Amino acid sequence: MSNTFTTIKHDVRRLFELTLNEYAICDSIFYLSQSDEYNFTCMQSKENIGDWIGVSRQSAYNIINKLLEKGLIIKKNDGYCTTKKWKDAVSKSEKGECQESLQCKKSLQKMSKNFTDSVKKLDKECKETLHNKDIINTNKDINKDKLELPVNLDNDQFRDVYNQWYKFRKEIKKKLTPIMIEKQIKKLSKYPLETAIEMLEQSMENGWQGIFEINKKQILSPKDRVHLNVLKKYGGDDEKGTGSASDGAVREQTKAIQRKYC
Secondary structure: OOOOOOOOOHHHHHHOOOOHHHHHHHHHHHHHOOOHHHOOOEOOOHHHHHHHHOOOHHHHHHHHHHHHHHOOEEEEOOEEEEOHHHHHHHHHHHHOOOHHHHHHHHHHHHHHHHHHHHHHHHHHHHHHHHOOHHHEOOOOOEOOOOOOOOHHHOOHHHHHHHHHHHHHHHHOOOOOOHHHHHHHHHHHOOOOHHHHHHHHHHHHHHOOOOOOOOOOOOOOOHHHHHHHHHHHHHOOOOOOOOOHHHOHHHHHHHHHHHHHHO
16 A cells, blocks of 8 residues: 555545545545456455554444445455446546536636626726826825816816815815715805805814805804803893893994894
């Protein structure tokens, strides 16, 4: 028994539902029954076969019985030999014609097709994502000449303000992507040019990440906030006032602030 290794053809092993040890013993019987000196029969004892592949005599006995039940080996004289069923499967496997091999090839072909389709889909998505990549130039600013704008926003002033907006987003670590730029331009195109510019400036002044409609309610100055606190405390009417708000000058100032902000 000079052969010290077994080449396992996994398509054949899966075809007959064999374990590695079962395949090794069946292949060993096939190898040992190739000599005409013993009438093409494996004359080795179960113990020797078990020792050769590293299993006990009892394990070798159980495996040989299972191979007999599957019709992969037969008893011959005082030994065993593999059947045509086993030989044909091994031969087809070597030629790539085993049923398991064919199924495997079909699976690989299907996987290859799916992989190709996935690559094509990914390539398409990448192109769609990067179709505006030339909007951003090498200086990391908006390339104003490449920025596609609708007719109502196609203005140098808007391009300058939007470039400032791009830089602002970059400074706050919320960099704009080409798709985000496209969506923001689409949103701003619904407004007049002046309003769109004002919306961008509003977001930058307030440190916002998004672009929103103009907040018509103005921000109170510290002085005006004091006056409004007086208004809330004393009321703006002599009849409802409770104290110093009866002073005409203070009352008029608080009413003016109320009309301005409220």
